Amino acid sequence: MKIAVVGAGAAGCFCAIELKRRLPSSTVDVFEAGKNPLAKVAITGGGRCNLTNSFEGISSLEEAYPRGDKLMRRVFSCFSHKDTWDWFTKEGVKLVLQEDNCVFPASQDAMQIVNLFLSRMDRLGVSVHAGIKVESVKSLLDEYDNVVVTTGGSPSPEGFRMLEGLDLEMVPPVPSLFTFNLPDSPIRELTGTVVEETSVSLAGTKFRAYGPLLVTHWGMSGPAILKLSSYAARFLSESGYNATLLVNWTGNGEAQVRRTLSLISQDNPAKLVVNFHPATIPSRLWTYLVSKARIRGDARWSEIGSKGMNKLSDILVNDTYLLKGRGQFKEEFVTCGGVALSNIDYKTLECKKHPGLYFAGEVLDVDAITGGFNLQAAWSMGYRVAVSISEK
Ligand SMILES: Cc1cc2nc3c(=O)[nH]c(=O)nc-3n(C[C@H](O)[C@H](O)[C@H](O)COP(=O)(O)OP(=O)(O)OC[C@H]3O[C@@H](n4cnc5c(N)ncnc54)[C@H](O)[C@@H]3O)c2cc1C
Structure with a gap:
């Protein structure tokens, strides 16, 4: 049997290895446009390769995969994050699970993964044609x-040109995983400030995300913002990256925030408002928020009354920013959109209209938040295709 894999990235190389193991007498040709196979894997996770996640912080797959959760459920029944752990361990890669549920090679070196794949492909007799x-x-x-397309994501339609002439439905590609630019906001002066438990949302939408938030010199970043950028990737693209961002700096509801403020006020009536704040709010941020709530810098807790309390609780749970443009998250960026999932059989990943044609990885309309979920998708889909072809 002659099998071509288009794209020597995460999904393509993983698939090629598993294909050749199952079908040793077949010819597996991997074509790679770039000079080096697995060039992107080499830079994943800041060069450390966050290759999967324990999924412990994830209550539903939709949380991790805003696009493609149902397909992921299906392919995980064939190759899950636990199988990923076992696969790499069996290949001699010691893995470590971080407190934030991300999994890395203990070597903290993505090149260990690249070299492992290259040596396995070489040993098994997979032919890699780089620069083609x-x-x-x-x-x-x-x-x-059989042809397996694993060409990855591309924020422009140009990256999908090789699919011309095929009867395929496409979802217009747009970027996902980016930071927010807030060019008009003085909060940028607080660059480096981190608040651990925030909730962020976009006004007039249901898009909402939770987690740590980082103030940067151009606006906002951190896990909560990156998740929101992923959930709202298409909405934000369509709005030209103009939207109203609502920040709840406490992650709690208004009633609880009111109670916290009342306690601080009762315990410190004669103290300055700027000097006593909820424990989770850094001092610099509190000073900024007090001023934004139009409370005088020399006001004492006993002086601000219910009006002042309302202003403070409102700014803590509903702080508003005008988002104008996106920034690049250098650690990771992925594409939302690509080959529509309606084209493929969820069980086999074979194209319904073109028998013998398979898709795996980011070329499909599947993408995830940060944390190792994107590479997990690539391994699982690559594996699923290898099983499907070998079972034919
Ligand atoms: C900087 C960065 C860091 C990241 N870090 C992480 C991380 O730590 N954890 C995580 O889970 N995800 C991470 N990601 C996302 C993850 O790398 C991708 O989701 C994953 O690599 C997708 O795998 P893939 O095989 O679908 O595509 P890719 O790995 O992108 O591979 C596609 C390959 O196809 C080739 N190709 C394209 N068109 C053609 C063509 N016409 N002919 C031949 N070859 C072609 C490309 O050159 C490329 O080598 C990161 C992404 C970036 C950009």
């Missing part, structure tokens, strides 16, 4: 019994 860009997958289908 496939211009037409349709032509490849005439030459090979």
